[in-house]
Amino acid sequence: MPTIDVQVHVYERNHPGRPWHAVLHGPSEVTGDQMVAAMDAVGVDGAILVSPYTQYHYDASYALEVRSKHPGRFAVVKPVDPTDPKVAETIADWRKTPGTVGIRIMMVAGPLVVPDDPGVNRVLAAAAQHALPVNVLSWGRVEQLGPLAARNPNTRIVVDHIGMLQPFEPPKPAEPWADLPKLLALAQHDNVVVKISGAGTLAKQPFPYKDIWDPLRRIFDAFGMDRCMWGTDWTRAVAFLTYKEGVEAFRVTDRLTDSERATLMGGTLQKVYGWSPAKR
Numbered sequence: 001m002p003t004i005d006v007q008v009h010v011y012e013r014n015h016p017g018r019p020w021h022a023v024l025h026g027p028s029e030v031t032g033d034q035m036v037a038a039m040d041a042v043g044v045d046g047a048i049l050v051s052p053y054t055q056y057h058y059d060a061s062y063a064l065e066v067r068s069k070h071p072g073r074f075a076v077v078k079p080v081d082p083t084d085p086k087v088a089e090t091i092a093d094w095r096k097t098p099g100t101v102g103i104r105i106m107m108v109a110g111p112l113v114v115p116d117d118p119g120v121n122r123v124l125a126a127a128a129q130h131a132l133p134v135n136v137l138s139w140g141r142v143e144q145l146g147p148l149a150a151r152n153p154n155t156r157i158v159v160d161h162i163g164m165l166q167p168f169e170p171p172k173p174a175e176p177w178a179d180l181p182k183l184l185a186l187a188q189h190d191n192v193v194v195k196i197s198g199a200g201t202l203a204k205q206p207f208p209y210k211d212i213w214d215p216l217r218r219i220f221d222a223f224g225m226d227r228c229m230w231g232t233d234w235t236r237a238v239a240f241l242t243y244k245e246g247v248e249a250f251r252v253t254d255r256l257t258d259s260e261r262a263t264l265m266g267g268t269l270q271k272v273y274g275w276s277p278a279k280r
Contacts, residue, residue, distance in 0.1 A: 001262040002045035002277055003247075004269045006231030007160070007197045009052040010035050010066050018062060024054040025168040026235040032066030036073060038234070038243045046277025048231075048269070050135070051078045053106050058090075067099040072278025077102040077135055082119030088126040095130040101273040102158070103127055104135040107144070114144075116151070124152040133158050133193070133272055139165040143182040149189035156272060159183065159194045161233060162219070166198045169239040176202035177215045187222035193272055194223055196264065197231030200241045200249055207245045213255040225263040229272065 013029040014020045039047060049067060051060035060078035067074045078094060080087050080103045094100050105123060127134045133156040138145055142163035149157050163183040164176060186192045196216065203209035220228055232246035250256065250265060270276050 002266045002270075002279075003043060004266040004277060005039070005044055005047035005234070005247075006195050006229040006269050007050050008035055008047045008232065008234045009236065010049055010063060011052055011055050012062055014055075018056070018059075020055040021057050022054050024052055024236065026238045030235050032069055032074075035066070035234075036070055039073070042244050042247045044247060045266070045280065046073050046075075048101065048273065048275075049074045049076045050104060051076065053079045053104070064097070064099065071099065072280075074277075075099050075101040075273060075275040077104050079104040079106055080123060082117070082123050084119075087119070087123055091123065091126040091130055091132065095132055100132075101275045102133040102135055104137070104160075107136055107138045107141060117148075120148060121151065124148065124155040124157075128152060128155040131274075135160055135195070137161070138163060140179075142179055143185070145192065146186055146189065149186065149192050153189075153191055155191060157189075157192050158229075158272065159186065159192060161195060161198045162202075163194070164202060166201045166233070166236075167240070168236060172202070172204065172240075176204075180215055180218065184218060184222045187227075192223075193227045193229065193268070194219060195231055196228050198233035198237050200246055201233075201237050207241065208249045208252050210253075212249075213253060217255065220260070220264075225260050226268055226271070228264055229269045230265045 010030050010032050049063040051063040058079055058081055063076045067076050076099050080090055091103060124134055135158040137160040164179055199212050200209050203212050205211045230250055234243050
């Protein structure tokens with residue numbers, strides 16, 4: 001089973017040809033070549049490139065460039081704007097773009113979302129029509145995903161980053177797992193999947209982060225391994241851990257069986273996104 005990271009970011013240095021909207025905590029650049037080198041160093045076979053909203057908002061052109069250069073290593077997810085009346089057309093065009101496997105909604109960046117929100121439901125309906133999973137950053141409002149999942153049962157909703165507010169830099173939150181009951185309540189919806197990404201940033205203990213496993217096991221038990229996908233959220237997590245630590249914490253733990261590890265670190269992702277890296 002290949003090892004596949006469910007979320008990494010790549011971006012160029014800020015320049016007039018592709019200017020940033022804002023600064024994301026982390027290195028001044030993470031090029032595709034640098035990301036491939038980091039993956040090669042620890043035996044990660046492929047990854048989902050999530051075009052970083054902070055720098056590029058709805059422009060995924062750099063992620064697509066990287067994917068074109070390394071077609072066997074990456075697939076691409078881009079953010080879409082639920083307030084755009086033409087967002088359904090954007091999603092249809094995205095589905096036709098080589099190497100694309102999903103879209104993303106930044107719920108934390110917009111107004112509160114109600115179950116009948118026309119923009120969000122427009123996105124969810126279009127995504128179902130084109131068989132694209134919808135990744136949702138829902139920090140601080142993960143409970144709002146339940147009604148949306150119920151209203152759109154044919155849409156695969158992917159909860160970003162365990163649904164927990166994760167820090168960009170120290171200090172870490174005093175109660176990092178406070179919203180865990182709200183996430184677990186989503187397990188009743190068969191169309192909801194969870195990214196187990198950035199988990200090391202919630203640990204209070206050093207590598208290999210033994211204190212994350214009790215709450216993670218509750219998630220695995222509630223959703224099942226076939227609805228959980230491992231990832232590093234590199235490079236957002238750079239203030240707390242290395243890429244190697246984000247990978248190895250899930251390899252060295254005795255809290256996963258070999259079968260669970262294979263499913264979590266690649267198996268589920270292949271089914272959810274319908275994509276696998278090329279064999280090397």
